[in-house]
Amino acid sequence: MPAVKETIETVESLAEYEHGFITDIEMEMAPKGLNTDIVRYISAKKGEPDWMLEWRLAAYQRWLTMQEPSWAMVNYPTIDFQDSYYYAAPKAKVELNSLDDLDPEILETYKKLGIPLREQEVLAGVKGAPRIAVDAVFDSVSVATTFREELAKSGVIFCSMSESIKEYPDLVRQYLGTVVPVSDNFYATLNSAVFSDGTFVYIPPGVRCPMELSTYFRINAADTGQFERTLIIADKGAYVSYLEGCTAPMRDENQLHAAVVELVALDDAEIKYSTVQNWYPGDKNGVGGIYNFVTKRADCRGVRSKVSWTQVETGSAVTWKYPSCILRGDESQGAFYSIAITNGHQQADTGTKMIHLGKNTRSRIVSKGISAGKSNNTYRGLVSAHAKAKGARNFTQCDSLLIGDQCGAHTVPYVEAKTPYATFEHEATTTRLSEDQLFYCRQRGLPTEDAVALLVNGFVREVLQELPMEFAVEAQKLVAISLEGSVG
């Protein structure tokens, strides 16, 4: 396929966004636009039970009454929601029984992205290297999920959302939409109506998940929105560490990504959720790129439950994202560690909400925002303690680094305490990458780009340390790549 090859070569020569290639395969698409027929089409394609279809239709009716939010510090042209495809799936030639039935183009895509889909490839890797189970989502469908059998031995359920609806309807019905209600916000409601695929994880009581779980999202098709939905449940005393990675081809049109992620942690359970978001950010002139409007929320439902969100946000043209924790259980703990990098014309409005409901709940926020080029980077955070949240504590550290003089950094903290027995601490700094430090590094032999990477990595170190080892190394490289050409 010469067209594909050409695209790949063009993209490789650009080097700035190395995941920008397009996979040329036959797709099955729903007609463009959004109406109840499309919702029915998606549900039918997935062979969903009636209750799921009803849920979607109710969400769609609700969505029709809602307005797109405008409070975030981001600007983008009005989205025509009728001018997008809401379902795109690689056309399966036969029923998929094993990876060998998967379109080789898709296998090749994940290989190029460095995502291991074949278990033996993972196993053949370095001895003692951590094994990671992967759910690969390609446009609207999950194409492969690895290590399922091994995980099943310890009772862990790790599968695509579509499968979970059919295989584990009771669990899904018990938890779906309980953290992010259908009516939560414009994008979450849209997602509830048209969500395509995503990952479902259930860790049974007392089980420590024996390996890292991960989902790798890839938007490929043009004019297609991705609306994935992820639900992770850690039952009493369970532990899981979950990683999420995302990339998309370089396209001139903007593409919408509106995901919903729900986490539920019961008594003494712990969930670590890490994201390295590297959607295509658009070109130098701000053309194209992903609109990343995501609702991520964790419910620390049980006593002493713990959730931490760690995110490295380097991609997307516009990011609107506030992974949050509802600290419902007494003594539950929430953490948010974030690195948000904007360069070129990117805009990010991101942060977190820590809602303290239970007694002696604790939360910690460390946000590192880096703005370069003509970009804008906003931290927006809410910390609230309700009347019963006696002894609630929050610590917030919010640092911004500016590279150059055409970018902006903004910090918008909201604090609400309805009990006098809450302690909130907030520290914020804004610094400009110093010419003096750069010269010092260069005098020691570091070229400017390496010096910037080193200084920036120093700035974000506290957050990088929260990532699982193998992800931290990737993230460190990504930080350097995202800022290439930002100085000098």
Add this chain to the structure above:
Amino acid sequence: MLNINNLHVEVGGTSIIKGLTLCVPAGEVHAIMGPNGAGKSTLSYALTGREGYEVVGGTATLNGDDLLELAPEERAAKGLFLSFQYPLEIPGVPTLTFLRTALNAQRKARGEGEISVPDFMKLSRDVAKKLGVTPDMMKRPLNVGFSGGEKKRMEIYQMALLDPRFMILDETDSGLDIDALKVVSEGVNALRGPDKGMLVITHYQRLLDHIKPDRVHVLAGGRIVDSGGPELALALEADGYDRYKEAA
């Protein structure tokens, strides 16, 4: 080795170095002394290529290479090192990470391979022992929260580890107590050699008791106004710089 000829440097449109000529042959250590504001640090920044220190005339070469043509990191790779009068703090970057990255960048620029981690660890420990740098200092982010004296010690530690060919020490003695001065001076002396050169900037004689210079120059009003042997430093200590006011 280092040849500076009729160098003119402007800072923010003001002429600071006004026709400076100086030659440091391989194997020698030269001291530059002079009153505050004479342009000593300006000279060191111009030689290492700091932005804002505009060379408007003259030449400077190191072993025949035109320094003024090169980017700061290229000058470093050629073996030019500056021990800063005011070392910078680099938050979040452990000293050893910083130094390994710098060393490898220099080696890469020279077409050499990367140093292995065990070799680097051994090197860093050996050098640290000689200079009284503690393991804790090596692990902490570079210079962050260090005292003035610790920062100066760290500069010489970096210098010893990077093993440059030409070293400029800008007021390394300030901030060091007597004991530290001795340790640091010994470290510096160990780096002298037949194919190395040093320019030691100071305005006190006491450093030169420990690091014996071959030549002493007086910098005043942007020029070298006097040169002599080590005895010149002693005379300056006794009489001060007043007699050069005219010359400036």
